Amino acid sequence: MNTIIQVNRxxxxxxxxxxxxxxxxxxxxxxxxGFLGPNGAGKTTTMRVLMGLLRPTAGKATIGGLDCWSRAxxxxxxxxxxxxxxxxxxxxxGAQILTYLGNLRGGVDAKYVxxxxxxxxxxxxxxxxxxxxxxxxxxxxxxxFMHKPRLLILDEPTTGLDPLNxxxxxxxxAEVHAEGRTVFLSSHILPEVEHTCSxxxxxxxxxxxxxxxVTALKDIRQHEVEMSFATPASPAWFKNVxxxxxxxxxxxxxxxxxxxxxxxxxVIKLAAQHDATNLxxxxxxxxxxxxxFYEPEQTPAMVK
Amino acid sequence: MFRTIWTKTLRDYRFAIxxxxxxxGLLLFASLVAYATQVDTPAARASLPQxxxxxxxxxxxxxxxxxxxxxxxxxxxxxxxxxxSIWAVLAGARLxxxxxxRGSIDVLLSTPVSRLHLLLEKLxxxxxAMLFIGLLIGLLAMAGYASAKLDVDVAGSxxxxxxxxxxxxxxxxxxxxxxxLLTSRSTAAGLAGALLAVALILDATxxxxxxxxxxxHLSPLYYYNASKPLIADYTSxxxxxxxxxxxxxxxxxxxxxxxxxxxLRRDIGETALPSWQxxxxxxxxxxxxxxxxxxxxxxxxxxISLRALRAHAESxxxxxxGIGFYAIWxxxxxxxxxxxxxKLYASVPLINKLFSGQDIATNAGFLALIVFLFLxxxxxxxxxxxxxxxxxxxxxxRFELLLSTPKPRTRLILERFGAVxxxxxxxxxxxxxxxxxxASATAFSVDASKVAAASFGLLPLELIIASLVYxxxxxLRPATVVGVMTAFLAASYFVELxxxxxxxxxxxxSLSIFHQYGSPITDGLNWGAxxxxxxxxxxxxxxxxVLFNRGDVERAA
Numbered sequence: 065m066n067t068i069i070q071v072n073r074x075x076x077x078x079x080x081x082x083x084x085x086x087x088x089x090x091x092x093x094x095x096x097x098g099f100l101g102p103n104g105a106g107k108t109t110t111m112r113v114l115m116g117l118l119r120p121t122a123g124k125a126t127i128g129g130l131d132c133w134s135r136a137x138x139x140x141x142x143x144x145x146x147x148x149x150x151x152x153x154x155x156x157x158g159a160q161i162l163t164y165l166g167n168l169r170g171g172v173d174a175k176y177v178x179x180x181x182x183x184x185x186x187x188x189x190x191x192x193x194x195x196x197x198x199x200x201x202x203x204x205x206x207x208x209f210m211h212k213p214r215l216l217i218l219d220e221p222t223t224g225l226d227p228l229n230x231x232x233x234x235x236x237x238a239e240v241h242a243e244g245r246t247v248f249l250s251s252h253i254l255p256e257v258e259h260t261c262s263x264x265x266x267x268x269x270x271x272x273x274x275x276x277x278v279t280a281l282k283d284i285r286q287h288e289v290e291m292s293f294a295t296p297a298s299p300a301w302f303k304n305v306x307x308x309x310x311x312x313x314x315x316x317x318x319x320x321x322x323x324x325x326x327x328x329x330x331v332i333k334l335a336a337q338h339d340a341t342n343l344x345x346x347x348x349x350x351x352x353x354x355x356x357f358y359e360p361e362q363t364p365a366m367v368k
Numbered sequence: 369m370f371r372t373i374w375t376k377t378l379r380d381y382r383f384a385i386x387x388x389x390x391x392x393g394l395l396l397f398a399s400l401v402a403y404a405t406q407v408d409t410p411a412a413r414a415s416l417p418q419x420x421x422x423x424x425x426x427x428x429x430x431x432x433x434x435x436x437x438x439x440x441x442x443x444x445x446x447x448x449x450x451x452x453s454i455w456a457v458l459a460g461a462r463l464x465x466x467x468x469x470r471g472s473i474d475v476l477l478s479t480p481v482s483r484l485h486l487l488l489e490k491l492x493x494x495x496x497a498m499l500f501i502g503l504l505i506g507l508l509a510m511a512g513y514a515s516a517k518l519d520v521d522v523a524g525s526x527x528x529x530x531x532x533x534x535x536x537x538x539x540x541x542x543x544x545x546x547x548x549l550l551t552s553r554s555t556a557a558g559l560a561g562a563l564l565a566v567a568l569i570l571d572a573t574x575x576x577x578x579x580x581x582x583x584x585h586l587s588p589l590y591y592y593n594a595s596k597p598l599i600a601d602y603t604s605x606x607x608x609x610x611x612x613x614x615x616x617x618x619x620x621x622x623x624x625x626x627x628x629x630x631x632l633r634r635d636i637g638e639t640a641l642p643s644w645q646x647x648x649x650x651x652x653x654x655x656x657x658x659x660x661x662x663x664x665x666x667x668x669x670x671x672i673s674l675r676a677l678r679a680h681a682e683s684x685x686x687x688x689x690g691i692g693f694y695a696i697w698x699x700x701x702x703x704x705x706x707x708x709x710x711k712l713y714a715s716v717p718l719i720n721k722l723f724s725g726q727d728i729a730t731n732a733g734f735l736a737l738i739v740f741l742f743l744x745x746x747x748x749x750x751x752x753x754x755x756x757x758x759x760x761x762x763x764x765x766r767f768e769l770l771l772s773t774p775k776p777r778t779r780l781i782l783e784r785f786g787a788v789x790x791x792x793x794x795x796x797x798x799x800x801x802x803x804x805x806x807a808s809a810t811a812f813s814v815d816a817s818k819v820a821a822a823s824f825g826l827l828p829l830e831l832i833i834a835s836l837v838y839x840x841x842x843x844l845r846p847a848t849v850v851g852v853m854t855a856f857l858a859a860s861y862f863v864e865l866x867x868x869x870x871x872x873x874x875x876x877x878s879l880s881i882f883h884q885y886g887s888p889i890t891d892g893l894n895w896g897a898x899x900x901x902x903x904x905x906x907x908x909x910x911x912x913x914v915l916f917n918r919g920d921v922e923r924a925a
Contacts, residue, residue: 112921115772116771117768117771117921117923118921136771136776137774137775138774140772140774141774145769147923150768151471151765152766152769153675154469155551155679156669157659158659159660160663160669161769162663163660163664164675165769165770167670167671168775178656178660181660187655187656188659188660188663189655207769
């Protein structure tokens with residue numbers, strides 16, 4: 065497989081604490097790669113370095129073999145980019161913005177632009193300042209897709225989209241993937257990445273901590289389970305179940321609180337054996353998972 | 369300083385307060401001090417009223433044989449109010465429209481601050497800034513009295529400063545009002561600037577041309593000039609005219625009172641005028657297709673430079689109207705004073721000394737004095753206003769999407785600069801045509817080549833200002849860029865005006881772009897300085913390009 069993005073020991077400092085440190089990864093032509101991490105982890109910084117908007121402090125990033133900083137204009141011929149946040153001439157209409165950017169790219173297929181607009185249900189006759197956040201996002205998506213780029217770099221692409229449009233966006237990604245083009249998207253929503261990507265990189269506090277197949281994500285998946293019983297209950301029942309990270313009694317002796325990693329089959333079985341009256345399962349936020357899973361020198365017992 | 373909107377706004381004005389306050393104050397100071405050396409013989413004294421009467425353009429000639437009367441005529445009648453109003457117009461247009469253009473007003477208004485509160489706090493800060501400027505002017509006037517060994521007139525000095533503050537506040541309120549009707553800050557500033565030119569023209573025409581005195585009453589500058597607090601016995605109230613001062617304040621308050629409900633009721637980012645377009649569109653078939661088709665035909669979105677030109681077209685238009693109007697008018701009144709002036713010049717040797725050696729007996733000299741007194745600063749401020757959007761767009765993350773296209777950064781910055789360059793070329797062109805047309809219409813003979821030299825000689829000044837903005841924007845926030853540029857402009861202008869009076873070292877004077885411009889209308893173009901300034905501008909621009917190419921690009925706030 066061809067490597068389209070190559071990032072080698074990339075560091076970007078802004079001074080105090082923001083930025084990324086020593087990030088290395090590769091993305092292959094034709095894959096959909098997800099970049100997962102909590103807010104402020106460095107996802108946007110990495111993408112903006114790839115776009116030649118930020119100058120790396122150290123290390124190197126290349127796209128299609130071209131250096132992202134020194135050969136930025138050529139690199140951008142290959143890319144469609146959706147920024148995490150963007151503003152534009154507030155007085156320009158959606159249609160004007162798309163035509164303008166199309167002109168700057170040397171012309172795009174007008175029919176295809178129109179089909180994208182209709183697909184996402186965008187009204188291009190409004191001015192940029194009149195658009196809602198979701199509609200601004202649609203303008204951003206159309207301009208990223210409209211020239212059928214070899215590589216799409218999308219920073220939190222579903223932000224502000226309603227569920228119907230999110231679904232349409234997933235379809236668009238699937239089509240791009242089917243055509244053998246590459247997608248690099250970032251998200252802080254675990255299910256979204258699971259849904260769309262084949263491989264993921266997990267970034268936290270500016271460091272890439274894991275790159276893996278998306279199927280491996282279930283390893284970091286955790287559940288909070290709260291159980292109520294008709295009779296006094298003991299956390300010791302669950303001691304030997306694999307994947308249990310914590311087990312603590314509730315306040316009235318009838319409840320048990322568990323943190324479980326992996327699947328819940330054994331837990332549900334045991335709960336049934338002990339006549340559980342109620343079972344509540346939460347999926348913790350990505351942030352919480354990161355805090356738990358990747359905190360240095362973390363031991364399960366310390367986690368509450 | 370960040371505790372309230374009021375103090376935050378005042379903080380934004382800190383450079384301007386010192387730049388304009390000290391600049392105008394020094395003008396006043398220098399004139400008081402210079403009187404004794406310039407008017408050094410009884411004969412000179414005797415001829416002064418005649419000269420001043422001829423040059424009523426500058427101000428009413430009252431007691432011109434005293435240092436204070438002379439200063440009132442020479443400096444305070446026209447110079448001081450115009451200079452303060454140039455800043456006032458920019459600040460007034462920026463007051464709320466600037467925050468809207470930046471998008472920061474949404475965040476401000478998301479706090480429990482009402483719109484009324486926001487507006488009043490910002491206006492309060494502007495008023496206080498104006499009063500500070502007035503105070504600095506007053507203090508420097510007192511210093512002038514002391515240096516000229518006169519009795520220090522504290523009340524007169526402070527009232528003079530206050531009067532300047534009031535005319536400034538009026539024009540700020542006017543620009544604020546216009547900014548409610550227009551969605552662009554620079555268009556509002558341009559239109560208010562054009563109205564300032566009209567006010568100047570009405571007032572000075574009424575003073576200079578017979579039987580047109582009634583025109584003066586239409587100009588706010590007339591009410592400013594109704595007070596002459598440096599001349600203590602001009603009125604019974606220490607030279608001031610409380611009625612006229614209150615009228616200026618009242619007009620400002622009226623404009624604010626009209627602007628307030630407009631601002632409270634309109635949509636943020638929109639004009640207060642009803643929009644026909646919005647309702648006229650109605651239900652249309654195939655909006656998408658039509659919008660795309662229209663966009664396809666739009667020439668102005670074919671390139672970055674064209675888009676930049678279109679985006680600032682209104683602002684450029686109003687500035688050029690103001691500049692052209694002034695050039696035409698000032699040239700046309702030149703004819704009416706031509707004859708008497710030649711006679712006067714023959715009999716009065718003092719006249720040369722008063723106008724820093726300019727040979728005003730010639731038509732060219734007269735143009736230098738009237739037309740090219742304000743045009744350089746006006747044109748340079750125009751260049752500043754047109755160049756600043758670059759700094760704002762950088763700060764606001766407007767380039768994120770543009771730079772995702774395969775356009776090199778160098779291309780982006782040069783196309784944007786190119787658009788500013790076209791605007792900057794138009795200003796000298798308008799001046800040149802304006803003067804030639806007005807001169808031929810009034811049969812006032814001018815040397816066409818020198819008029820061209822004086823007009824197009826302004827281009828390097830504009831270039832330096834614009835390229836300096838492009839350079840500074842690579843590292844500094846727009847507000848700081850405005851502050852630095854304002855201070856540089858004020859210093860440059862005042863150093864050139866005052867260097868003969870203040871004994872400023874030559875090397876300092878040579879740093880002033882206005883000094884390098886010189887007086888091409890009388891002396892012809894100094895080609896050396898012309899090309900040197902263009903060279904400097906190119907170097908600054910090249911540095912700006914390098915900085916932009918090497919730096920990180922801001923994202924949307």
